[in-house]
Amino acid sequence: MSDEGLSLSVVTINRNNALGLRHTIESVIGQxxxxxxxxxxxxxxxxxxxxxxxxxxxxxxxxxxxxxDSGIYDAMNKGLRAATGDVVLFLNSGDSLTRPDVLVSATQRLTSTGASWGYGGVRYLDSLRQPRAAYLFAPFRLAHLAHGYRTVPHQAAYLRRELLVSLGGFRTDFGIAADQELLYRAALVEEPEAWVDLMADFEAGGLGSARRPWSFPLDMRHARADAHSPEGTERVAELVATLGVAALQTALTWQSRARSSVRAQGAGLRR
Known part of the structure; x- marks a missing residue:
């Protein structure tokens, strides 16, 4: 392995988001x-x-x-084909890195362990780009990703290019869950390192936010079926587990919305 460590390709896709793009480029320049x-x-x-x-x-x-292009994952595949680095990060328009040493930290971690990929956490930004919440998925649990209970944030996921190429990139027929489907396939090859480190920021309200709470578990059931087709009683058990996770995700989403509504009403009363 080179004494210089791993090289990195940062791929940014964009359409009509010049303002968000500025934040992304500035965060890359500042590394x-x-x-x-x-x-x-x-x-x-x-x-x-x-x-x-x-x-x-x-x-x-x-x-x-x-x-x-034919959509965001077609564009991300174009970026992957153009990449020459040992490691690839998909940091799309409007996303940014949390601090100046993020890229160095990620490549050093993969260099030192020889892992094929790893990921950190993310912060959710409001419309003023102020952090309002954070998300970490650590330790990694394959079952949690496979059943749509947890997600791996692609903005903080660093994968060796040879792994991405061997997997064929993103499936453009998989809708907005194509990033998680690809990361699931990557985890079937080698489970990732989960870094307890907030590495990327992104604005809430993007494409993933439009996903209905029950749809992701159903998408991941599709991914599991493609990787391993269950039969008979196993198929029934798979369906029951998927519906259970979908119901839980829906309940948690509505609970969160209810709490936000109560807080907003309380703030209005205090004014």
Whole structure:
């Protein structure tokens, strides 16, 4: 292994989000020195995203492309095909890194252990980009991901490129759960290191936020079936487990919304 450690490709996809893109590029520029490249995949934006990318990325080893695509995971696959680093991070437009040593820390961890991949936690930002909550999935439990009970945040997931290529990248037929389906397949090859470290920020209200609470467990049942087709009583048990997780996720979501509503009403009364 090179004394310089692992090289890194940061892939950013974007469509009509020039403001969010600025935050992403600035956070990449602000990273401590490591062998890295930045790959920008734009979906033929109508705003000034491409101009922003070109203007702000002059200090980076950047690849910039803008062309129509078939959705976010098609764009992410384009970024993967363009990547040359040993490790790939998908940090999309509007996402940012929490501190200047995140990239160095991730590559050093993978270099020292030889792991194929690892991930950290994320912070949720409000509309003013202030942290409002955090999410960690540690220790990693394959069953929790497989049944849609927990997710691995792709903004904080660092995978060796050879692993991603061997898996064929993202399945564009899998909808908004394609990132988790890919990470599930990666975990079947080798379970990841789970780092207790908040490594990325992203704004709440993105694509994943539009997912209905019961849909992710159903998506992951599809992923499990593709990896291993259950039969007979095993199929029934799989369905029962999936419906149980879906019901739990729905209940937790409504409970969280109810608490938020009560807090908002309380704040209104205090005013």
């Amino acid at each position: 401590q020195s490591c062998r890295s490249e930045w790959i920008f995949v734009d979906g033929s934006s109508d705003d000034d995203s491409v101009s922003v990318a070109r203007a702000l990325s002059t200090s980076l080893a950047a690849t910039i492309m803008s062309e129509p």
